[in-house]
Amino acid sequence: MSELFRLTLAEAAAGLAAKKFTSVELTASSLARIKATEPRVGACLAVLEERAMGEAAAADKSGPDPARPLRGLPVTVKDVFCLKGAPTTAGSRILENYRPVFEATVVARLREAGAVVVAKTNCDEFAMGSSTEFSAFKTTRNPRDLSRVPGGSSGGAAASVVSLQAAAALGTDTGGSIRQPAALCGCLGLKPTYGRVSRYGIVAYGSSFDQAGPLARSSADLGLILSAVAGPDGLDSTASDHPLDDYANAVPADLKKLTLGLPEELWSADFDGGVARRLDEARKLLTGAGVRLRPVSLPNLRFSVAVYYILAAAEASTNLARYDGVRYGYRAGGDPELLSLYRNSRTQAMGEEVRRRIMLGTFVLSSGYYDAYFRKAAQVRRLIAEDYRRALEGCDFLLAPVSSIPAWPFGAFAADPLTVYQLDMMTLPLNIVGAPGLALPAGLTPGGLPVGLQLMGRHFDELGLLSAAGAMERVLPSPGDPPALG
Amino acid sequence: MEPVIGLEIHAQLKTRTKLFCSCPTEPGAEPNTLICEVCTGQPGALPRMNGRALELAAKAGLALGCRVNNRSLFSRKNYFYPDLPNGFQTSQLDPPICSGGGLDIEVPGGVKTVRLNRIHLEDDAGKCVHDERRGRTLVDLNRAGTPLVEIVTEPDLSSAGEAVDFLKKLHALLVFLEVTEGRLEEGEFRCDVNVSLKPVGARELGVRGEIKNLNSFRHVGKAVEYEVMRQTALYEKNEPVLQETLHFDPVRLETRTLRTKEEAHDYRYFPQPDLPPVWVGPEIVEAIRLTLPGTVEETRDRLTGLGLRDEQAALLLDRRGALEYFEKTTALFPDPGKAASLMEEFLLPACLKEDLAVADSPLAPEGLARLGELLDKGVLGRRAVQEMFGELFASGRDPEELAREKNLLLVTDRGALSAMAVEVVAAHPEEVAKYRSGQEKIMGFLVGQVMRKSRGAADPKGVARALLEAVGRPEEN
Numbered sequence A: 001m002s003e004l005f006r007l008t009l010a011e012a013a014a015g016l017a018a019k020k021f022t023s024v025e026l027t028a029s030s031l032a033r034i035k036a037t038e039p040r041v042g043a044c045l046a047v048l049e050e051r052a053m054g055e056a057a058a059a060d061k062s063g064p065d066p067a068r069p070l071r072g073l074p075v076t077v078k079d080v081f082c083l084k085g086a087p088t089t090a091g092s093r094i095l096e097n098y099r100p101v102f103e104a105t106v107v108a109r110l111r112e113a114g115a116v117v118v119a120k121t122n123c124d125e126f127a128m129g130s131s132t133e134f135s136a137f138k139t140t141r142n143p144r145d146l147s148r149v150p151g152g153s154s155g156g157a158a159a160s161v162v163s164l165q166a167a168a169a170l171g172t173d174t175g176g177s178i179r180q181p182a183a184l185c186g187c188l189g190l191k192p193t194y195g196r197v198s199r200y201g202i203v204a205y206g207s208s209f210d211q212a213g214p215l216a217r218s219s220a221d222l223g224l225i226l227s228a229v230a231g232p233d234g235l236d237s238t239a240s241d242h243p244l245d246d247y248a249n250a251v252p253a254d255l256k257k258l259t260l261g262l263p264e265e266l267w268s269a270d271f272d273g274g275v276a277r278r279l280d281e282a283r284k285l286l287t288g289a290g291v292r293l294r295p296v297s298l299p300n301l302r303f304s305v306a307v308y309y310i311l312a313a314a315e316a317s318t319n320l321a322r323y324d325g326v327r328y329g330y331r332a333g334g335d336p337e338l339l340s341l342y343r344n345s346r347t348q349a350m351g352e353e354v355r356r357r358i359m360l361g362t363f364v365l366s367s368g369y370y371d372a373y374f375r376k377a378a379q380v381r382r383l384i385a386e387d388y389r390r391a392l393e394g395c396d397f398l399l400a401p402v403s404s405i406p407a408w409p410f411g412a413f414a415a416d417p418l419t420v421y422q423l424d425m426m427t428l429p430l431n432i433v434g435a436p437g438l439a440l441p442a443g444l445t446p447g448g449l450p451v452g453l454q455l456m457g458r459h460f461d462e463l464g465l466l467s468a469a470g471a472m473e474r475v476l477p478s479p480g481d482p483p484a485l486g
Numbered sequence B: 001m002e003p004v005i006g007l008e009i010h011a012q013l014k015t016r017t018k019l020f021c022s023c024p025t026e027p028g029a030e031p032n033t034l035i036c037e038v039c040t041g042q043p044g045a046l047p048r049m050n051g052r053a054l055e056l057a058a059k060a061g062l063a064l065g066c067r068v069n070n071r072s073l074f075s076r077k078n079y080f081y082p083d084l085p086n087g088f089q090t091s092q093l094d095p096p097i098c099s100g101g102g103l104d105i106e107v108p109g110g111v112k113t114v115r116l117n118r119i120h121l122e123d124d125a126g127k128c129v130h131d132e133r134r135g136r137t138l139v140d141l142n143r144a145g146t147p148l149v150e151i152v153t154e155p156d157l158s159s160a161g162e163a164v165d166f167l168k169k170l171h172a173l174l175v176f177l178e179v180t181e182g183r184l185e186e187g188e189f190r191c192d193v194n195v196s197l198k199p200v201g202a203r204e205l206g207v208r209g210e211i212k213n214l215n216s217f218r219h220v221g222k223a224v225e226y227e228v229m230r231q232t233a234l235y236e237k238n239e240p241v242l243q244e245t246l247h248f249d250p251v252r253l254e255t256r257t258l259r260t261k262e263e264a265h266d267y268r269y270f271p272q273p274d275l276p277p278v279w280v281g282p283e284i285v286e287a288i289r290l291t292l293p294g295t296v297e298e299t300r301d302r303l304t305g306l307g308l309r310d311e312q313a314a315l316l317l318d319r320r321g322a323l324e325y326f327e328k329t330t331a332l333f334p335d336p337g338k339a340a341s342l343m344e345e346f347l348l349p350a351c352l353k354e355d356l357a358v359a360d361s362p363l364a365p366e367g368l369a370r371l372g373e374l375l376d377k378g379v380l381g382r383r384a385v386q387e388m389f390g391e392l393f394a395s396g397r398d399p400e401e402l403a404r405e406k407n408l409l410l411v412t413d414r415g416a417l418s419a420m421a422v423e424v425v426a427a428h429p430e431e432v433a434k435y436r437s438g439q440e441k442i443m444g445f446l447v448g449q450v451m452r453k454s455r456g457a458a459d460p461k462g463v464a465r466a467l468l469e470a471v472g473r474p475e476e477n
Helices: A009-017 A023-041 A049-062 A105-112 A155-162 A179-185 A219-229 A273-288 A299-322 A338-349 A352-365 A371-392 A417-426 A428-433 A462-475 B051-063 B160-176 B217-236 B282-290 B296-305 B310-318 B322-332 B336-354 B365-377 B382-395 B399-405 B414-427 B429-436 B442-453 B460-472
Strands: A044-047 A074-078 A116-121 A168-172 A188-191 A212-216 A259-263 A292-296 A397-401 A437-444 A450-456 B002-012 B074-078 B088-092 B102-107 B110-123 B127-131 B136-140 B147-153 B189-198 B209-214 B244-249 B254-260
Touching: A009 A023, A009 A219, A023 A044, A023 A049, A023 A074, A023 A116, A023 A155, A044 A155, A049 A116, A074 A105, A074 A155, A105 A116, A105 A168, A105 A219, A116 A155, A155 A168, A155 A179, A155 A212, A168 A219, A179 A188, A179 A437, A179 A450, A188 A219, A188 A462, A212 A219, A219 A437, A219 A462, A259 A371, A273 A292, A273 A397, A273 A437, A273 A450, A273 A462, A299 A352, A299 A371, A299 A417, A299 A428, A299 B074, A352 A371, A371 A397, A371 A428, A397 A462, A417 A428, A428 A450, A437 A462, A450 A462, B002 B160, B002 B217, B051 B110, B051 B147, B051 B282, B102 B160, B110 B160, B160 B189, B160 B217, B160 B296, B160 B310, B189 B217, B209 B217, B209 B254, B217 B244, B217 B254, B296 B310, B310 B322, B310 B336, B322 B336, B322 B365, B336 B365, B336 B382, B365 B382, B365 B399, B382 B399, B414 B429, B414 B442, B414 B460, B429 B442, B429 B460, B442 B460
Parallel strands: A074 A116, A074 A168, A259 A292, A259 A397, B209 B244
Antiparallel strands: A044 A116, A168 A212, A188 A212, A188 A437, A397 A450, A437 A450, B002 B147, B002 B189, B074 B088, B088 B110, B102 B110, B110 B147, B127 B136, B189 B209, B244 B254
16 A cells, blocks of 8 residues: 555546545655655646645545546646646746636646646746756656656656656647657657647647647546546637547457558658667557558648747747736836836746747748748648548558657757757647647667657547557557656 | 828727626726736636627628628737737737628718728727826726727728718717717727828828827817828928828827837737637528618608607717617607607706716606606696606606605696685686686686695696686676
């Protein structure tokens, strides 16, 4: 009983239901694990100990309730989700003192389902980044190798799940921010279809790309979280009322009946040697289990990095206009003149990467440049969507790597933002098309770093992804526990 | 040179809640009390469409002969200002909710159609309150997110007078349609005016000045007159007119530069990703068309057809809420002429005096209808109404009850009137004799005597009847 934190969400739920332990014990174990691992991992921006223990006690008191399938289960949420009364910074100085007066719909739904939020996890500032190095507050380390980044922007979420701080985490994925850190840390991550999950109360980055989703150590746990948070929301006009499936009870697919398309443009990338070897082996394991693999093509994929960094930056540049030092958040002292107030507040409290993307987005929307950049990118976005639809014809899903390189050492790309943008190429297409994707581990490189694969599905086929992943995770090598962190 | 004038009118829609959240839209509340996470631009908050605002915009469009676009799109209009919580306004660029349309105005020698370019929906900003004494600026976001329609005309107007006529007519129509409350003093109907000059007959337009944010018809007239004068002077001196944004100073009656072309904002419009395209299907457009009450002209004809005088019809059409009040009253008291005179003579002046909207009158239409009935039955005289109306209006009480309390009900009882008539006849034998000898005018004096006896509470018609009987009675000798 001493290591309850090792349990998956499903195992913990079963244990609670069988009264093998209480939520107070489970939550205390999670909090103790956080305390033990944080000095090395640094996954959390805020640990909500008191509040979590109170909620755990209440969960124990209320007893089992079929309407609350996550009752008493500790989870973490990325610091971009508004949690009423708790700090919500999105990793930015400009929101350092911000306490939301309302709750993100997905967080409210998690809590209504009974989940206990134990911590808010670190991320790149405003979810802009691929390594969590752009957090204004702290460094999150990859639990598999503390000298390396956890990926990003949901690096804290992945690190919290892999270092066993909680069985599941809620992250967001605008250009790969769930799938890439999941792959780099060695866990699973699901980016739902755009509109499957409400965006209300999630600090916005690229509004037509942002989507919240779970990270966990099993596909069953992804399904448990998704079934709690998915569905239409009167507060988000872009949330879809497309019928829901029973995500919590996805049955593993029959691999012999599965056909997966391999997008040539992604598989022909320039891979790190260790990653390439792992990917080859994974393909062999899958074909050995009866999966049919066939090459497909996404001809316009080469434009995806440009399309994404134009459109997402454009949306970000105006989404972040509200952080002006007037109503809440950081306000620069000194010169009270209005323009100086704006300029100084934003310059002093926003990081370089955020300011870079604001500049980029402002530029592509400017009069005289709009047609050449924003409009063109929006057109190419539709072409990529058409490619994607066509590639899926005759396939159940597409299968692709998540990253061409494993987790990299801190600072490796500090002087070279464009190279990091290029690294997003594998994950961006799904956000551009709005389709769902699921990243799952495919073992470790000889150097012990996780390698990930991703399944890409048709819009709203999260159930299919969970079923396929449920079968594939039995075939692919598990990354195992990280080295001792405590 | 001749002036070319185009207008951009902002009218606040008459909805209970804001355009993208459910905060109320009332004016006059304490600062920052009608706000939520959406209209204050909190991180992660998202807009949701107010369907009623869409309907009202479409309704205005249909009444103005516009095409209602089945699909319209919201865009973000980006600029920084402390009263703009999101750092962008959510407005419609292309396509807007309505396109085309027009409104006729009377001009010397005929009718002129002023074409409309478009009507689009957008949200209002909050307000900055400058505290001069402390040297601070405070922000009130109660108004932020209030739904507006912007009505854009083609440059079809050619004088200050035409501009004012057009605005007055448009204002009356939108108020009549209940699209807007149209309170000018609350800024619920305001406009930007574009003015340029061109040689008479020329097709090409000159460089324009845009006068921002005028909220009185008089100011529009004065601003246009001044701007035409200013631009004419420039042309005469052979100096260029600059494209600029102007502010009208209502005290000095002149326009002043707010921003030059170089300082103009680049609004960086792009489709608002948080709102899917707005769909107003043909069946919805038809349903809205059915709710149109007919034009102002049709309604005026209908009212005069009911026997109202022209001035009365105009009064009901011009005073906000008056027509509605009239219709509620006549539903209970089906004498339109009398109902209209009661409103003209008593109710509307009382509202004006107390500075109340007709809809807020403490005396409900039910009360006024009851008053009409009492007058009709002869239980209450007009003088009594005059005497008690102030109190009746303020209290909103039942008129009969109040009249009884104040002893103003007319004596209609035959026996009582007859007794008083007999007494008066007995007390004035000389006058009675004169009457009998043919001086019928003396009857007026006798009626007056009975009225005096009753302290004005007798029903004059009943008194006359009773006196005739008393006078006609054979002498008792």
